[in-house]
Amino acid sequence: MKARWFGRSRALRALAACCVLALVACGSEEGGSGGGPSVEPIKIGHFASLTGDTATFGQSADRGLRMAIEEINANGGVLGRPLEVLSEDDRSITEEARTAAQKLLQRDEVVALIGEVASSRSLAAGPEAQRAGVPMISPGSTNPRVTEIGDYVFRACFIDPFQGAVMARFAAEELKVRKAAILFDFKQDYSVGLADFFRQTFRELGGEIVAEERYTSGDIEFRAQLTTLRAANPEVIFVPGYYTEIGLIAKQARELGITAPMLGGDGWDSEKTLEIGGDAVEGFYFSTHYAADSNSPKVQEFVKRYQKKYGSTPDAMAALGYDTGGLLVDALMRAGTTEGEPLRDAIAATRDYPGVTGSITIDEQRNARKDAVVLKIEGGRFRFYRTVPAS
């Protein structure tokens, strides 16, 4: 109830701000060149995979972020200045992420960096932000090493020890299976890390990892690995990869007669999983940051506005992009300046920021402590299955 009132009053305020802005704009136009000094916008850099293998991650995060910034600008901006998002594409390539971050830092002199979703790319770009003394917030990188880069690197999501444990626990306690297999992408830090944490927790819970196979990002042929996994007869297969591969893996597994369901992490959270996988991904489960069909009024309000603006249902990366924008603005307001150091301290001091993906509190390791949700693929769409609270 409280959240709803908050949302409504904010919308009203936004409306009022728009009216005021419009009046001011008219006034200054009439006044001609005699108006007040023009205000420089505050520049925020977003490096993201706008094209390439994980394009939906970058595109969704960018849409969410831009929506957040537009809403704030409609409210009059921050510190009396409007905000501007500069997006730089890294084409889903690890090395390019570093170059993109450098461009934003050096050429555009942004006050803060937002990015990346993929952990390998956040790890590549993070040291640049640290060296420049510009805070960086990753919307969706879950590998723990990302924020270990330094005290300027933050994230708005949970980390893989938690996510891996959630899925291991889910397999052992909810699906009640004892034999699991793992198929992971050994070129992605995200996938390797998540596989490690799943393996560890699943064994602690008395389960057995009967087979493990690996693939490389960009692979399209998985039949060799799947045939080996099939021989070990697992009851469930954990595939902590990205959405492009899971669809292909599911299809080829189905062809080989593998009926064990697959489990995954937030890397599956894209409409593309359904598009590529079709019937083959039915009955699979994955952990992620939020569920678009959750009945929380805050989420529903966000989904409605996003759909109105972009015509599609926001996935987890869109929600995280939105929250990351809001989180940064919240810190800017508290810092009262765009200087790197005070801004860093303000981000680090974030407590209970009310995001769409849950309440965000930044801990000492600069990670957000948040709940995870498990989604089930059913009837050709993602369905909310259950929430797993942050421990």
Next chain:
Amino acid sequence: MEQFFQQLLNGIAWGGIYALIALGYTMVYGVLKLINFAHGEIYMVGAMVGYYAAHALGYADAPSLVGLLLVLVAAMSCCALLGASIERIAYRPLRQASRLASLITAIGVSLLLQNGGQLVFGADPKFFPPLLESVEVLRVGSIAVSNIQLTVIGTALALMLGLELIVMRTRFGRAMRAVSYDAPAAALMGVNVDRIIGGTFMLGSALAAAAGILVGLSNPKIDPLMGLLPGLKAFVAAVLGGIGSIPGAMVGGLLLGVVETLVSAYLSSTYRDAIAFVVLIAILLFRPRGLFGTAQVDKV
């Protein structure tokens, strides 16, 4: 043991795709002594044409064998034209220049198609429409054979057989072999060398396009850079079989597919991409003429 046969089947289906691409390399090398590095990109364009054709013809959501055939024909004809145009525009003006110049031009064409492809088709991966509903047609013990794998292997074999017939049984094939054996002498005997070379490019490109469609069918993710690695590996397959030899390219392709699959299955998939190049180095060290590359007369 059953698992081994399943892996073998996986490898043969995968190798059939390499074999189809390798044939184009070997035929062009046969008539021109040119390694056409743009060949992998023709395979990519084939898959892309298939993607758009399937959507345009309305088969994207309605799997049917007729649709698959139509898409296959569309992609093969478009790529045949593309191959002939590349030869006419990029290679023919350099026919008398040094072989290095042609080789560098081939790399240039390859880069042009890769980057042009990103411009025209967009850099994002596309998902090839399922033109065949995946069905398990045969099951022996735990060995599952899907109709997709059968289609891939069947189409590859049929096309190779067709090629063998064209090369050995037709006037065009005889002229092609003559040009390969001795182009100036063939010209003196009244063979239109330019036409034969153009025709060879068309044939090779059509086969690469077919490989693109088959890959779309069995591994439905396509993007403008997808031709790079399979192109290089098919080149290795052609060298393995003996570059210039048609049966060599077929066997080399199938062998490489099987080796790659077995390495992923029994060693580690980490080495999957590396193994092709280990094979290349080994073959160059120990048997540079390849498995089938013997006397000149055998060459195409």
